[in-house]
Amino acid sequence: MCVRQCAFKGHSxxxxxxxxxxxxxxxxxxxxxxxxxxxxxxxxxxxPLDFRPNGNWTPWAIRNIFKQAETGxxxxxxxxxxxxxxxxxxxxxxxxxxxxxxxxxxxxxxMELRTYLGRKPKxxxxxxxxxxxxxxxxxxxxxxxxxxILFSAMSYGAISYNACESLARAAEKLGTYYNxxxxxxxPNLYKYGKNTIVQVASGRxxxxxxxxxxxxxxxxxxxxxxxxGIGGHLPGEKVVEDISKTRMIPKGTDALSPAPQxxxxxxxxxxxxxxxxxxxxxxxxxxxxxxxAVHNSPAIASGMxxxxxxxxxxxxxxxxxxxxxxxxxxxxxxxxEFALASVDQRLREEGIRHQASIIVAxxxxxxxxxxxxxxxxxDAVYIGTASLIAMGCHVCQKCYTGKCxxxxxxxxxxxxxxxxxxxxxxxxxxxxxxxxxxxxxxLGGMGINAIESLRGNRLALRGIGLTDTELEIxxxxxxxx
Amino acid sequence: xxxxxKPWFEKEISGCSLTGFINEDGRRVNGExxxxxxxxxxxxxxxxxxxxxxxxIYPEMKDFYAFHIMYEDAQAKEEAEKVLNEFxxxxxxxxxxxxxxxxxxxxxxxxxxxxxxxENRLYDLEISEDDYIVHIVMKINSQIKGAYIFSSGKNMxxxxxxxxxxxxxxxYRLEEYQGYTxxxxxxxxxxxxGWWGGAHxxxxxxxxxxxxxxxxxxxxxxxxxEMFGYQCTLKTDTEVMAYLFDLLLRRHQLxxxxxxxxxxxxxxxxxxxxxxxxxxxxxxxxxxxxVLVNGPFAILLSHKNGLIGLNDRIKLRPLVAARKGNTLYxxxxxxxxxxxxxxxxxxxxxxxxxxxxxxxKEDRQNEFESPRTRISDREKPQSVYSVPGVC
Numbered sequence: 001m002c003v004r005q006c007a008f009k010g011h012s013x014x015x016x017x018x019x020x021x022x023x024x025x026x027x028x029x030x031x032x033x034x035x036x037x038x039x040x041x042x043x044x045x046x047x048p049l050d051f052r053p054n055g056n057w058t059p060w061a062i063r064n065i066f067k068q069a070e071t072g073x074x075x076x077x078x079x080x081x082x083x084x085x086x087x088x089x090x091x092x093x094x095x096x097x098x099x100x101x102x103x104x105x106x107x108x109x110x111m112e113l114r115t116y117l118g119r120k121p122k123x124x125x126x127x128x129x130x131x132x133x134x135x136x137x138x139x140x141x142x143x144x145x146x147x148x149i150l151f152s153a154m155s156y157g158a159i160s161y162n163a164c165e166s167l168a169r170a171a172e173k174l175g176t177y178y179n180x181x182x183x184x185x186x187p188n189l190y191k192y193g194k195n196t197i198v199q200v201a202s203g204r205x206x207x208x209x210x211x212x213x214x215x216x217x218x219x220x221x222x223x224x225x226x227x228x229g230i231g232g233h234l235p236g237e238k239v240v241e242d243i244s245k246t247r248m249i250p251k252g253t254d255a256l257s258p259a260p261q262x263x264x265x266x267x268x269x270x271x272x273x274x275x276x277x278x279x280x281x282x283x284x285x286x287x288x289x290x291x292x293a294v295h296n297s298p299a300i301a302s303g304m305x306x307x308x309x310x311x312x313x314x315x316x317x318x319x320x321x322x323x324x325x326x327x328x329x330x331x332x333x334x335x336x337e338f339a340l341a342s343v344d345q346r347l348r349e350e351g352i353r354h355q356a357s358i359i360v361a362x363x364x365x366x367x368x369x370x371x372x373x374x375x376x377x378x379d380a381v382y383i384g385t386a387s388l389i390a391m392g393c394h395v396c397q398k399c400y401t402g403k404c405x406x407x408x409x410x411x412x413x414x415x416x417x418x419x420x421x422x423x424x425x426x427x428x429x430x431x432x433x434x435x436x437x438x439x440x441x442x443l444g445g446m447g448i449n450a451i452e453s454l455r456g457n458r459l460a461l462r463g464i465g466l467t468d469t470e471l472e473i474x475x476x477x478x479x480x481x
Numbered sequence: 482x483x484x485x486x487k488p489w490f491e492k493e494i495s496g497c498s499l500t501g502f503i504n505e506d507g508r509r510v511n512g513e514x515x516x517x518x519x520x521x522x523x524x525x526x527x528x529x530x531x532x533x534x535x536x537x538i539y540p541e542m543k544d545f546y547a548f549h550i551m552y553e554d555a556q557a558k559e560e561a562e563k564v565l566n567e568f569x570x571x572x573x574x575x576x577x578x579x580x581x582x583x584x585x586x587x588x589x590x591x592x593x594x595x596x597x598x599x600e601n602r603l604y605d606l607e608i609s610e611d612d613y614i615v616h617i618v619m620k621i622n623s624q625i626k627g628a629y630i631f632s633s634g635k636n637m638x639x640x641x642x643x644x645x646x647x648x649x650x651x652x653y654r655l656e657e658y659q660g661y662t663x664x665x666x667x668x669x670x671x672x673x674x675g676w677w678g679g680a681h682x683x684x685x686x687x688x689x690x691x692x693x694x695x696x697x698x699x700x701x702x703x704x705x706x707e708m709f710g711y712q713c714t715l716k717t718d719t720e721v722m723a724y725l726f727d728l729l730l731r732r733h734q735l736x737x738x739x740x741x742x743x744x745x746x747x748x749x750x751x752x753x754x755x756x757x758x759x760x761x762x763x764x765x766x767x768x769x770x771x772v773l774v775n776g777p778f779a780i781l782l783s784h785k786n787g788l789i790g791l792n793d794r795i796k797l798r799p800l801v802a803a804r805k806g807n808t809l810y811x812x813x814x815x816x817x818x819x820x821x822x823x824x825x826x827x828x829x830x831x832x833x834x835x836x837x838x839x840x841x842k843e844d845r846q847n848e849f850e851s852p853r854t855r856i857s858d859r860e861k862p863q864s865v866y867s868v869p870g871v872c
Contacts (some may be wrong), residue, residue: 097695097697097776100695101694101695101697101776101777101797102777102797104795109795110748110750110795112748112749114749116767120767120768121768123732123733123734123735123768124733124735124739124743124761124764124765124768124769126735126736126739126761128736132758133739133761134760134761135760135761135764139764139767139768142767348704348707348708351708351709353708354708354768375700446697447695447697447775447776447777448697448698448775448776449775449794449795450770450773450775452701452766452770452771452773453697453698453701453773453775453776454698454701455701455770455771456700456701456704456705456771457698457699457700457701457704458700458704459699459700460700
């Protein structure tokens with residue numbers, strides 16, 4: 001069993017001695033063999049053999065040098081930043097009502113999480129001449145979410161077909177959206193179009209009229225939190241028949257996404273692309289622009305809104321990836337908490353916050369993180385890694401190898417079929433339903449019964465263990481005040 | 482000890498009593514009735530704030546903005562008057578008549594001014610008279626230490642103090658004023674020793690709000706208002722209410738029913754159930770999500786043409802209404818109404834989120850105000866300001 005389960009060949013069977021031999025140096029810690037072992041014979045522990053303790057030359061630093069000395073290459077990794085930077089969500093606390101305002105029981109009273117994403121007019125204009133009130137001008141296109149959580153961009157290529165299908169089906173069941181990433185859209189998934197956000201990224205893979213028409217919204221990908229300023233690379237081995245068709249590239253060739261979009265070298269170029277897409281879809285779909293959270297995100301976001309973006313997707317430095325140079329993933333970008341707080345504040349100061357919705361992404365782990373993000377000013381949250389974990393991922397960070405033992409980040413037909421889309425869909429639906437219930441409980445505790453009253457309501461938050469400057473950037477008071 | 486007039490804390494919490502009535506035929510009555518009605522509900526307040534607003538009380542000066550200002554000291558007065566002199570034409574300035582009252586020791590300096598705006602200035606600035614006044618009110622309230630404008634409308638006035646509301650009414654000699662609409666409030670602050678500015682009503686131009694409740698969505702309502710240039714200097718829920726109404730009614734030109742729906746919208750389920758006729762309500766919720774006032778509240782909003790009572794979307798605070806002839810009464814408790822109207826034609830509990838509205842009869846409207854506003858069709862939703870203004 002374990003021999004067959006491990007795509008990294010950590011276990012092998014020796015028929016001569018009738019023994020299973022395990023090579024611990026090949027173990028990635030995905031727990032596949034442990035989980036499936038019928039006799040509970042396996043356990044995975046960190047190997048106690050280590051280098052002499054050294055504060056600077058940690059085993060991690062030494063091994064990386066060994067690897068690079070051997071190969072002369074860039075170190076690759078998968079998933080989000082795993083370095084021990086502060087997680088600011090863990091330094092924010094939520095409020096609850098006592099006496100002066102009653103808390104509300106979500107099991108007895110309506111508790112509303114519905115969220116609309118897209119450009120909103122500054123004010124409502126009504127026509128009073130008729131019997132019933134009518135809108136003077138129809139609203140710009142909006143995405144309707146039953147809960148403020150979406151599945152983040154993960155391309156067919158980076159993840160398996162079954163994983164894509166599970167996300168699409170879960171999004172449909174939940175009344176939310178999933179995002180194709182820049183992998184194009186497999187023809188079988190067109191039926192989930194009304195729950196699909198399609199990406200137009202620098203490689204332009206799989207972008208054609210039907211692709212745009214099928215989607216509920218279009219996202220222009222400028223950057224990604226795990227690798228700001230870096231393009232993408234899907235190795236030729238992963239470009240199998242189906243992927244080659246979906247991406248519209250020859251089979252077996254490397255799919256290279258350039259670092260910039262080569263028709264966007266400035267904000268005015270972005271405006272042209274936004275309006276090209278709006279024209280192409282006759283202004284029926286909101287256009288999102290996704291950027292990595294970097295130092296001057298507020299100014300960039302303001303420019304994006306003025307360039308016509310209806311949704312801004314901000315991806316923090318803990319955002320995941322199928323493959324990224326480790327040095328970039330671990331050292332470039334800023335925490336999503338700060339990017340969100342400063343972008344929301346800047347857009348308000350400029351009086352243009354209503355012109356675009358903000359979706360944030362980058363390492364959201366639970367419903368508390370989501371609630372805190374909404375209180376800081378987000379309209380909704382993208383989850384990527386959390387949704388993979390719901391499907392079975394154990395965060396071994398080997399997505400870039402294509403050997404995912406859980407059948408998620410792989411195109412190997414043998415591994416891929418390990419992911420049952422029926423079960424994965426159900427698990428995704430369960431996860432989001434569970435989080436939604438928890439968000440409702442937290443809202444009720446605060447004495448509010450609609451998510452819009454939490455959105456941007458920073459008085460619902462207090463900081464703990466933060467410096468004055470951090471509190472100022474986040475726009476929250478310290479706990480106790 | 483003299484009570485402060487401005488806040489020194491981040492946000493305050495309070496419970497309350499409120500009452501009000503409108504004579505839709507424009508008949509003016511003195512302040513005695515409203516004092517009795519609010520006085521009966523003293524149990525709902527704790528002596529740390531009471532206040533009133535009356536409409537039609539300055540008929541001789543109805544074309545002038547009546548500013549009521551409280552000052553902590555002479556220096557604040559000097560500074561504020563410098564601003565008034567610079568930007569406005571002062572017709573009359575005088576002390577607000579008061580009488581010594583046991584429950585109200587050490588009042589601040591209370592002045593009233595009847596003011597006009599120099600039209601040349603408006604022409605230069607290209608803004609409306611009302612916007613100009615709002616700017617000056619915001620300027621003095623946020624920038625001058627120890628000065629606070631608590632009333633700024635025409636032919637109306639707010640009166641408030643730290644004390645039980647009936648004492649406050651006697652203190653301001655309200656029985657000497659005649660008005661067609663009166664509202665009153667008794668306060669029960671839970672975390673502050675009481676401060677003059679924090680008493681209700683809160684006013685801006687001729688809008689006055691009295692409020693019982695705590696707004697749990699305060700944080701976002703405030704940030705939303707800041708986007709439109711409002712500065713919430715008093716850090717109370719009620720101030721936010723007053724500014725939200727000002728934004729929706731005056732600047733966004735929405736009819737009062739529509740504005741109330743923005744503050745206390747129906748649930749999505751309800752909107753969907755009613756389908757197309759609610760299309761505009763759906764749009765309203767989408768656009769004005771940050772206006773939704775979440776948490777328990779009952780409010781009375783009065784303006785020169787009407788009186789509106791409104792509850793939060795799930796009615797977490799009491800509000801009762803009654804009608805007798807041409808008079809609409811709205812109060813926290815039925816007893817407060819029966820105290821001044823023993824046999825009303827009809828008494829009812831307004832539904833959650835649905836406004837109870839009393840309108841001044843059309844033919845009486847001109848009498849009390851300048852001709853800026855006309856309301857033509859009583860059946861359709863009505864705009865308080867039907868003439869488009871400059872935002």
